[in-house]
Amino acid sequence: MKTYQNEHVMVQVDCSVHLLRQTWMGIPSSTSFRDASLAILALAKRHQIKRWQVDIQQLRLFNPVDLHWFIQHWLPQASPGLPSSPKVAIILNDFNQFAKLGTDLLLRASSAVDPGLSCRYFIDGDDTYQWLMSN
Known part of the structure; x- marks a missing residue:
């Protein structure tokens, strides 16, 4: 089910397992x-998301100004109202190090806000669901 979409991201929520999937594209x-x-934040709060799958295989890069905005504005809004110790699976295209660098920055900032954050990178999305569902 498509829950949100614009020209650069498609978001799906599986409420039964508190899973949010994001697929980013382009720039x-x-x-x-x-x-x-x-x-995404509104959906995550509404559905008490504790499992995130972020597919950045088709993402070219994030704007550093937007990464700064995310850390300064989005993260402080995310802390209250979301379950603690979430799991985040990032699906990479191993050739796109620019997207990975931006994601690393966001994950380090997120870990500072929630030290229980569990994150893992994947090159293939097939294993992400199993990892996200494991305890």
Whole structure:
């Protein structure tokens, strides 16, 4: 089920297991990135998301200004109202180190807010669901 979509991201929520899937594409404009991030946060709070699958295989890169906005504005809004100790599975295209660097920055900042955060990188999305569902 598509829950949210714009020109750079598609978001799906599986409420039965508190799982949110994001698939990013291209080079998101600041407006697209920020609107999507806020929509994702609203969905995550509404459905008490504790498992995140973030597919960045088709993402070219994140804008550093948007990464700063995410850390300064999105993360402080995310802490209250979301389950603690979430699991985040990142699906990479191993050739795209620029997207990975941006994701690393966001994950380090997220870990500082929630030290119980569990994250793992994957090159193939097939194993992510099993890892996300494991205890």
